[in-house]
Amino acid sequence: MDRTTIKGPVYQRLAGVLETMIQRQSLRPGDRMPSVRQFSRQQRVSVPTALQAYATLETRGLIAARPKSGFFVQARQADFVREPDNTSAPQKVTDLADFDPLESLLADHSNARLVPFGAALPSGKLLPAEKLARIMGAIARKLGPESIQCDIAPGSERVRREIARRSLEWGCSLAPDDFIVTIGGTEALSLALRATCRPGATVVVESPTYYNLLNMLRELRLNALPVRMDGANGMDLDALDRALRRTRVAACVVIANFNNPTGSLMPDENKRRLMEILARRNVPLIEDDIYGDLQHEGPRPRCVKAFDRDSRVLLCGSFSKTLAPGYRVGYIAAGRYHRQVLGLKKTSSLAGASLPAFAIAEFLRNGGYDRYLRTLRQHYRRQVARMREAIVESFPENIGLSRPKGGFVLWCELPKRVDSIKLFWQARSAGISIAPGQLFSTQRTHQNFIRLNCGHPWDAATERSIGILGHLVKKMSA
Amino acid sequence: MDRTTIKGPVYQRLAGVLETMIQRQSLRPGDRMPSVRQFSRQQRVSVPTALQAYATLETRGLIAARPKSGFFVQARQADFVREPDNTSAPQKVTDLADFDPLESLLADHSNARLVPFGAALPSGKLLPAEKLARIMGAIARKLGPESIQCDIAPGSERVRREIARRSLEWGCSLAPDDFIVTIGGTEALSLALRATCRPGATVVVESPTYYNLLNMLRELRLNALPVRMDGANGMDLDALDRALRRTRVAACVVIANFNNPTGSLMPDENKRRLMEILARRNVPLIEDDIYGDLQHEGPRPRCVKAFDRDSRVLLCGSFSKTLAPGYRVGYIAAGRYHRQVLGLKKTSSLAGASLPAFAIAEFLRNGGYDRYLRTLRQHYRRQVARMREAIVESFPENIGLSRPKGGFVLWCELPKRVDSIKLFWQARSAGISIAPGQLFSTQRTHQNFIRLNCGHPWDAATERSIGILGHLVKKMSA
Numbered sequence: 035m036d037r038t039t040i041k042g043p044v045y046q047r048l049a050g051v052l053e054t055m056i057q058r059q060s061l062r063p064g065d066r067m068p069s070v071r072q073f074s075r076q077q078r079v080s081v082p083t084a085l086q087a088y089a090t091l092e093t094r095g096l097i098a099a100r101p102k103s104g105f106f107v108q109a110r111q112a113d114f115v116r117e118p119d120n121t122s123a124p125q126k127v128t129d130l131a132d133f134d135p136l137e138s139l140l141a142d143h144s145n146a147r148l149v150p151f152g153a154a155l156p157s158g159k160l161l162p163a164e165k166l167a168r169i170m171g172a173i174a175r176k177l178g179p180e181s182i183q184c185d186i187a188p189g190s191e192r193v194r195r196e197i198a199r200r201s202l203e204w205g206c207s208l209a210p211d212d213f214i215v216t217i218g219g220t221e222a223l224s225l226a227l228r229a230t231c232r233p234g235a236t237v238v239v240e241s242p243t244y245y246n247l248l249n250m251l252r253e254l255r256l257n258a259l260p261v262r263m264d265g266a267n268g269m270d271l272d273a274l275d276r277a278l279r280r281t282r283v284a285a286c287v288v289i290a291n292f293n294n295p296t297g298s299l300m301p302d303e304n305k306r307r308l309m310e311i312l313a314r315r316n317v318p319l320i321e322d323d324i325y326g327d328l329q330h331e332g333p334r335p336r337c338v339k340a341f342d343r344d345s346r347v348l349l350c351g352s353f354s355k356t357l358a359p360g361y362r363v364g365y366i367a368a369g370r371y372h373r374q375v376l377g378l379k380k381t382s383s384l385a386g387a388s389l390p391a392f393a394i395a396e397f398l399r400n401g402g403y404d405r406y407l408r409t410l411r412q413h414y415r416r417q418v419a420r421m422r423e424a425i426v427e428s429f430p431e432n433i434g435l436s437r438p439k440g441g442f443v444l445w446c447e448l449p450k451r452v453d454s455i456k457l458f459w460q461a462r463s464a465g466i467s468i469a470p471g472q473l474f475s476t477q478r479t480h481q482n483f484i485r486l487n488c489g490h491p492w493d494a495a496t497e498r499s500i501g502i503l504g505h506l507v508k509k510m511s512a
Numbered sequence: 513m514d515r516t517t518i519k520g521p522v523y524q525r526l527a528g529v530l531e532t533m534i535q536r537q538s539l540r541p542g543d544r545m546p547s548v549r550q551f552s553r554q555q556r557v558s559v560p561t562a563l564q565a566y567a568t569l570e571t572r573g574l575i576a577a578r579p580k581s582g583f584f585v586q587a588r589q590a591d592f593v594r595e596p597d598n599t600s601a602p603q604k605v606t607d608l609a610d611f612d613p614l615e616s617l618l619a620d621h622s623n624a625r626l627v628p629f630g631a632a633l634p635s636g637k638l639l640p641a642e643k644l645a646r647i648m649g650a651i652a653r654k655l656g657p658e659s660i661q662c663d664i665a666p667g668s669e670r671v672r673r674e675i676a677r678r679s680l681e682w683g684c685s686l687a688p689d690d691f692i693v694t695i696g697g698t699e700a701l702s703l704a705l706r707a708t709c710r711p712g713a714t715v716v717v718e719s720p721t722y723y724n725l726l727n728m729l730r731e732l733r734l735n736a737l738p739v740r741m742d743g744a745n746g747m748d749l750d751a752l753d754r755a756l757r758r759t760r761v762a763a764c765v766v767i768a769n770f771n772n773p774t775g776s777l778m779p780d781e782n783k784r785r786l787m788e789i790l791a792r793r794n795v796p797l798i799e800d801d802i803y804g805d806l807q808h809e810g811p812r813p814r815c816v817k818a819f820d821r822d823s824r825v826l827l828c829g830s831f832s833k834t835l836a837p838g839y840r841v842g843y844i845a846a847g848r849y850h851r852q853v854l855g856l857k858k859t860s861s862l863a864g865a866s867l868p869a870f871a872i873a874e875f876l877r878n879g880g881y882d883r884y885l886r887t888l889r890q891h892y893r894r895q896v897a898r899m900r901e902a903i904v905e906s907f908p909e910n911i912g913l914s915r916p917k918g919g920f921v922l923w924c925e926l927p928k929r930v931d932s933i934k935l936f937w938q939a940r941s942a943g944i945s946i947a948p949g950q951l952f953s954t955q956r957t958h959q960n961f962i963r964l965n966c967g968h969p970w971d972a973a974t975e976r977s978i979g980i981l982g983h984l985v986k987k988m989s990a
Contacts, residue, residue, distance in 0.1 A: 155661070155662065157657070158656075158657030158658050158659070158660055158661055159657045161657070161660050162660075163652070163655075163656060163657045163658070163659045163660040164652075164653075164656070164657075166660065167649065167652035167653070167659055167867075170648070170649075170652070170867075171645065171648075171649040171652075174641070174642075174645035174648070174649075175642075175645070177641075178636070178641060178642070179635070179636030179637045179639070179641045179642075180636050180641070181636070181641045181645055181838070182636055182639050182640075182641040182644065182835070182836035182837060182838050182839065183633070183636055183837060183838045184633065184832070184837035184838045184840075185838060217695055217861035217862070217863075217864070218861065218862060218863070220859070220860070220861055220862040221860060221861045221862075224859060224860045224861070232711075233710075233711060246858070246859060246862070249855070249858065249859050250859040252859075253855055253856050253859045253860075254859075354662070357660070358660035359660060359661060359662035360659070360660050360661045360662045360663060360863070360865065360866035360867070361660065361865055361867075362662075362861070362862075362863060362864060362865045377727070377731055378731050380724070380727065381698070381702060381724060381727050381728040381730075381731045381732075382698070382699060382702050382731075382860065382861075383695035383696065383698055383699045383702070383840070383860075383861060384695070384696060384698040384699075384724070384840075385695075385696070385838070385840060386695070386840060386865065387838065387839055387840045387864065387865035387868045388838035389645075389648075389838070389839075389868065390865045390867065390868070
């Protein structure tokens with residue numbers, strides 16, 4: 035990654051520092067900013083540079099100059115928008131056999147001409163593409179003829195060791211042998227479901243949840259039991275407890291750390307209680323931790339697996355949201371289901387591409403992954419904040435908007451009259467891709483919701499596109 | 513690929529030319545060889561170089577000098593060995609639930625300290641590792657930040673176009689849109705089975721067949737109906753016809769071009785008849801064509817898919833035996849099952865690693881794949897011939913030995929008293945890996961068979977190891 039393209043000139047970096055302080059509420063709406071002269075002294079930069087940083091924030095509407103008083107932090111509209119209401123979704127077992135995959139809506143993933151608010155894919159510009167490719171080349175040269183050999187499941191110990199080492203960050207202490215390397219998070223989830231469920235079984239999922247999980251259930255001929263989300267805290271555990279009393283389920287799937295699409299983070303005490311509830315009913319937990327490294331502030335959240343006392347958690351993760359979606363390197367630590375998952379893996383894909391996995395392992399070991407992650411998180415956090423602000427300015431007043439604690443997607447509740455699939459087609463005609471809410475729900479409810487990807491650096495096209503979306507939403511809700 | 517390391521000095525290349533003529537019976541046992549002087553003139557090399565080529569063949573026992581008469585082609589023992597007898601295997605539907613995966617026997621795949629007669633993996637030295645890595649590096653540089661993006665199923669048109677272009681070689685004329693890129697041949701087969709069969713269904717397989725196919729059936733909870741092989745011609749179609757009259761099956765899997773492990777090639781007229789039989793019973797065919805590019809002589813054999821009139825063939829292939837096992841680039845052309853396979857692919861692994869797939873596509877387009885394949889086929893053919901000769905010299909007299917028409921594995925019937933799993937462990941203690949026959953059969957018959965990988969260039973260690981194996985077999989059969 036070329037750091038200069040991301041960090042930009044000095045004044046931009048300084049503007050970023052101030053923006054962070056405002057977003058973290060170290061500087062709150064109405065607060066007086068340090069004087070330009072004072073700030074230039076603190077940061078050891080020239081007064082013109084400091085002034086340029088302030089001008090940048092002013093342009094963005096984060097601060098405003100008052101005559102003869104200096105700069106003040108502006109109240110931002112996004113701070114006052116309510117959160118989306120997810121409670122309306124029915125909580126009943128759903129046979130997904132006739133579930134429309136809405137295939138056409140996903141065909142745009144790789145269409146580079148559309149403004150990419152649809153798929154939850156980060157911009158290549160934020161990721162260390164060049165560095166990873168260089169590492170891969172060096173490994174290929176070092177291995178010589180061996181570089182084309184197959185790295186049969188569970189995958190080389192070198193790779194599993196680096197992943198295991200990171201498990202300390204998750205509140206776990208897993209060993210290389212606990213892991214199986216997978217084809218991204220998708221294969222990890224698919225293997226976990228196949229290892230725990232037989233066709234016809236019922237699986238608890240969050241409502242709303244990741245749409246490809248629902249497609250997966252359909253393809254595996256599994257039923258879904260959606261359990262609603264409790265505001266910002268993830269799955270409503272009382273609702274889960276009630277559901278499990280009524281219904282026999284084969285597994286439960288959660289994205290506890292920065293749910294897709296809501297961005298919610300399950301608190302540690304809920305994670306502990308979740309495990310108690312599942313242990314009582316002897317239900318395995320499939321934890322999708324693909325966004326876990328992307329908190330917007332504070333320490334890296336613990337995995338639910340950290341509260342797992344009897345190896346019933348199948349922890350799934352990948353480097354697709356942090357390093358390289360196209361390298362397809364994921365993992366599963368399947369606990370007591372390890373042997374079954376390994377058997378399925380060997381007969382489903384046998385191995386992943388070895389060089390990409392070796393390159394990711396080397397980046398984890400010597401590439402400054404932690405330092406890199408700190409920068410990446412800041413980008414995602416800022417892009418999400420910027421998108422929230424732009425949405426609140428452009429969309430109708432009565433919307434709900436998620437306040438993600440991590441990751442890079444926004445979940446947006448639009449006025450009831452908006453049909454987000456219609457909105458999808460209108461936006462597409464305008465060159466913008468979005469993800470309609472129906473994709474994320476077993477019953478195709480959430481008709482008036484959309485998910486927006488904030489994985490790309492903010493630019494004029496993003497700004498304009500939010501304006502167009504707001505216009506379309508206003509027209510539809512009028 | 514560094515061609516000099518493969519072709520070696522001039523005299524070795526000349527020895528290769530002569531060896532080919534002997535193996536193709538242009539020069540037959542007892543024939544007088546051209547004089548050294550004559551040969552040096554024909555080949556435009558010096559007399560000492562020609563002599564060195566002859567000396568090389570003499571060392572290998574291919575020719576012998578008779579005083580004052582010149583060199584003569586030696587009769588080779590391997591020409592007289594019979595083929596293995598595969599008819600003893602019972603042909604009945606087998607529930608594989610309790611099927612022992614013999615997992616431990618496969619754990620040695622990546623153990624570089626063992627002489628690699630076990631897994632059917634080619635030597636890295638024969639494959640274009642450096643060239644592919646260079647291509648991959650160039651593509652990564654050209655793509656820049658886009659190089660880490662995800663190439664979601666069915667895979668980029670660029671890759672599918674190059675594969676589709678090759679289908680002319682197979683007697684087909686498929687379009688890019690007929691293909692889905694997969695994680696090697698393994699995922700292609702797995703998706704094909706999942707698209708055509710529900711748990712509990714019965715699948716026709718060859719007996720013997722590729723062991724991971726049997727593991728796959730077990731993991732998918734499918735039953736196997738083994739149909740015996742007809743000598744060198746592949747599946748016995750009369751036996752198939754009888755079996756289908758008695759049993760309802762969901763799919764039929766064949767490796768028509770160079771079956772693993774027997775190396776047999778199904779003639780075109782049988783391929784046509786196979787399709788007639790399956791069409792009559794409305795059974796889909798899953799064709800594993802992973803060895804199809806590796807004929808030992810003559811034109812590239814046609815796929816059964818070339819005889820498919822109603823899109824009932826799911827053709828599976830990969831570049832794991834020809835270019836790079838560890839790049840994991842395979843494909844499926846699933847005919848009328850295309851949509852189902854695509855749905856399963858998107859929810860099983862979503863995408864393969866993009867850079868390796870792009871590199872393989874570029875090699876197919878501009879890398880001289882056909883020229884490269886010609887060299888590779890010669891290597892495999894010679895290695896197989898050399899291994900056959902060494903086996904016949906070292907093993908007991910009453911063995912059966914396959915005459916593969918392509919690929920790089922040998923199937924060897926040992927005396928009845930030999931238990932090949934015991935032999936496996938004894939060989940392993942001696943630093944040699946082999947594949948016991950039981951792995952290849954649904955009923956764990958073929959106890960006295962082994963499969964030997966000839967994917968590595970012949971060297972002294974290979975020679976010695978065949979000697980040791982022969983010694984062990986003789987001891988066990990005594």
